Amino acid sequence: MALLIAALISGCASSVKLVTPTIPTPLTDKIPISVGLRMPDNFDHYVHEENVFGREEWTIDLGNANAALFKQLFSHMFDHVTVLGAQDDPQLMDIDALIEPSIDAFEFSTPAQSKTDAFAVWIRYRLRVYDQAGTLVSNWPVSAYGKSQTTVMNKSDALHRAAVLAMRDAAALMIIKLDDVTGISSLGHSTPAASAPVAAPISDVVDGGDVPSGALEVRPDDAS
Amino acid sequence: MMHPNRILKPLACMVAIFTVSGCITSTVQDVRKGGTGIADGEAIVIMGKSYHLGNETEAKYIQCIEDAMAQGREGLRVIPRREFVDSLFPWFEPRTAPAETKNLAKLMSRPGVAEKIAEQKIRYIVWLAGDTEKVAGGGSMSCAAGPGGGGCFGFAWWQKDADYDAAVWDLDGLESAGTVSTDVSGKSFMPALVIPLPFIARTQAKACHTLADQLHSFITDEETT
Numbered sequence: 101m102a103l104l105i106a107a108l109i110s111g112c113a114s115s116v117k118l119v120t121p122t123i124p125t126p127l128t129d130k131i132p133i134s135v136g137l138r139m140p141d142n143f144d145h146y147v148h149e150e151n152v153f154g155r156e157e158w159t160i161d162l163g164n165a166n167a168a169l170f171k172q173l174f175s176h177m178f179d180h181v182t183v184l185g186a187q188d189d190p191q192l193m194d195i196d197a198l199i200e201p202s203i204d205a206f207e208f209s210t211p212a213q214s215k216t217d218a219f220a221v222w223i224r225y226r227l228r229v230y231d232q233a234g235t236l237v238s239n240w241p242v243s244a245y246g247k248s249q250t251t252v253m254n255k256s257d258a259l260h261r262a263a264v265l266a267m268r269d270a271a272a273l274m275i276i277k278l279d280d281v282t283g284i285s286s287l288g289h290s291t292p293a294a295s296a297p298v299a300a301p302i303s304d305v306v307d308g309g310d311v312p313s314g315a316l317e318v319r320p321d322d323a324s
Numbered sequence: 325m326m327h328p329n330r331i332l333k334p335l336a337c338m339v340a341i342f343t344v345s346g347c348i349t350s351t352v353q354d355v356r357k358g359g360t361g362i363a364d365g366e367a368i369v370i371m372g373k374s375y376h377l378g379n380e381t382e383a384k385y386i387q388c389i390e391d392a393m394a395q396g397r398e399g400l401r402v403i404p405r406r407e408f409v410d411s412l413f414p415w416f417e418p419r420t421a422p423a424e425t426k427n428l429a430k431l432m433s434r435p436g437v438a439e440k441i442a443e444q445k446i447r448y449i450v451w452l453a454g455d456t457e458k459v460a461g462g463g464s465m466s467c468a469a470g471p472g473g474g475g476c477f478g479f480a481w482w483q484k485d486a487d488y489d490a491a492v493w494d495l496d497g498l499e500s501a502g503t504v505s506t507d508v509s510g511k512s513f514m515p516a517l518v519i520p521l522p523f524i525a526r527t528q529a530k531a532c533h534t535l536a537d538q539l540h541s542f543i544t545d546e547e548t549t
Binding site for chain 2: 123124125126127128129216218245247248249265268269271272273274275
């Protein structure tokens, strides 16, 4: 009886847990600078909850998908990427620029709302770019969109796919526009390829000499 | 003992009734702008036009065209679209994919793009647009169930239109080879006298096979304009 009641209560609740998306290696040249990446805490455990029409409960657990996305993406885009912890002082580090991504909004629509057979997801990220002196040089909102049609058997799959497509859309936009919008390549004063230490696996650099405690260097293979 | 025919005949009738489909009318046409033909080992990619441009082509329709083009003794080598899109990331994402052939030259000049396309021996990209929509319907049917059984009475019908275009881009000359279009209309009926008997017109499936057959001929026929 208890099981039946539980089943009835959860009948209108759906949940989606995002599997970390893989961003393919882009066919673009890397920007030859060294950047620091500092992400907010919620990038490691982002959960979006929404009540649609007061009837349908949706929970979308992005987990650490945002953190994984930015680590992968920037390791493909820049010569060197160092992930900074909250306590790390970027001015003590051998980086040309600091990028702080954040998430302004996550929204989605169900087929019932859009009167179509598709789920759509909108994500608005924000990228703050600082130079070596810590001056904010760019504050760029990145709006991304993904859409996926429902299948008869599993609507959660469609929402999952729409979210992954929105993240890929954000990645594509940043690859193509980041330098034009922020001018980040002009912040490269040093010659990181020559001066920076050879990147090591994440597990090896936590206590590394050149990288302050808590900061991690990221290579493309480590990012996912 | 009951004669087997007394069971088999009604059963055969039921099977026949259920396999009869609704009414379908279809047209297909192509407009050729350039010469076509495909060499051994060359491949094609079937893509849906971007939803950023408002296109609603169903994923299962694109998959159906992919499968139909690859099938049979004369099937073509079809590169799965997700594999293609990943290999050329980020240049064929919904936001970034070229919308016109005039953008192809610039795209091919980007680092690694021409090499990836040559590596996979892709000769044509086919861009699908269009969808299947229910355009009309009517009738009424009511069903009831009680302790002694249940049943439905009435008559319902609906009509679906499937309109699809396939634009063929030739990557050899970086130009449009032409367009193949299909327009299929299917009417389905469901009379019910206790048991509903569906006569379903498989409109989208018909549009898939019609377009795939014509597209296959369009690409393989070595015609010049």
